[in-house]
């Protein structure tokens with residue numbers, strides 16, 4: 001069952017909303033459809049599901065309806081029409097008390113301008129939602145402390161907010177949401193006010209937390225690079241409508257229409273795509289303790305001339321070439337130990353941008369080794385793979401749009417992802 005399911009969801013502000021809904025039905029752009037009516041269509045016919053543990057990003061320019069959409073997901077706003085289900089429970093027909101309960105137990109929200117209470121400690125701020133929920137003090141403190149630990153602020157628990165930097169304050173906001181212990185987090189431009197470098201840091205931290213906790217996250221941003229970095233899938237909104245839903249790569253390589261294509265046209269793909277998205281499985285990976293006979297057979301069977309050698313904890317040690325395997329055979333050795341070299345192969349981490357791979361690929365005699373956080377071999381990148389990955393993602397030919405001014409707001413060029 002999806003964590004969140006949205007069907008035919010609409011929100012029209014203003015009056016004469018019935019007439020507005022009738023006019024929107026045929027799919028006309030909202031400004032055209034509602035011309036002359038005292039109504040604004042913020043969200044028009046939204047349909048999507050969010051899987052448990054997924055980071056679902058909603059991306060669009062200012063005014064495209066993102067905040068209105070996310071506020072309907074937790075019942076802060078009542079839809080004009082349509083359905084929102086949270087873990088299968090229809091939210092739009094719940095009575096206020098039941099809605100508050102569901103929100104408390106299932107959904108937390110983090111905002112862009114997250115207001116910390118200045119005279120309360122970081123710990124008290126992090127535990128605020130629990131205080132509102134009426135939890136006893138000891139339990140509150142414990143859960144808030146756990147959450148602060150998760151965001152790396154345990155040492156700051158007893159400080160007052162004015163001691164914290166902007167990035168740290170935003171992490172307290174995240175801690176508050178985590179302390180609530182809900183499975184679903186809604187984040188509305190939660191990082192948008194931060195400097196690029198700090199922002200990058202909290203993005204990394206969110207990804208780490210996500211890997212650990214497996215929360216379901218709906219993350220709103222107007223920043224394409226942020227969307228691409230964080231989103232398992234991305235929904236692109238324009239003028240109230242969702243115009244495409246897909247992975248970062250789907251949206252880059254197969255934009256649904258000219259608008260999306262234009263939106264992503266300026267993205268430097270070599271900065272979005274990472275080593276892990278272009279790497280391949282190493283043909284021949286062997287433990288350092290295997291004998292040269294086994295290695296020789298593996299090379300023959302895989303039709304390759306180099307072994308990627310790993311140690312007892314699967315960590316990458318280096319390479320052994322075909323010639324050396326033969327030498328080890330002649331010398332009657334029982335293992336590859338003593339023949340492993342780190343000279344002939346460059347190593348990079350999984351999150352290395354493709355743009356930063358060229359020098360390594362050029363200088364590495366064998367395909368570059370991609371290592372995970374624990375130093376294990378995640379994959380390799382042969383030169384030819386790097387080149388073909390780039391060829392298949394060169395920007396599409398996109399006809400010019402009528403209103404290119406809008407696109408300048410995206411910030412796709414500015415932020416060096």
Ligand SMILES: Nc1ncnc2c1ncn2[C@@H]1O[C@H](COP(=O)(O)OP(=O)(O)O)[C@@H](O)[C@H]1O
Pocket residue numbers: 013014040041042060061062063064065066067068069
């Ligand atoms: N409470 C409201 N009353 C009237 N119009 C609103 C209200 N909230 C949002 N809008 C309008 O709905 C549209 C979408 O706004 P919003 O959801 O805030 O977009 P975003 O978060 O993408 O910037 C905008 O045209 C905005 O002016």
Ligand SMILES: [Mg+2]
Pocket residue numbers: 066067068189
């Ligand atoms: Mg908004």
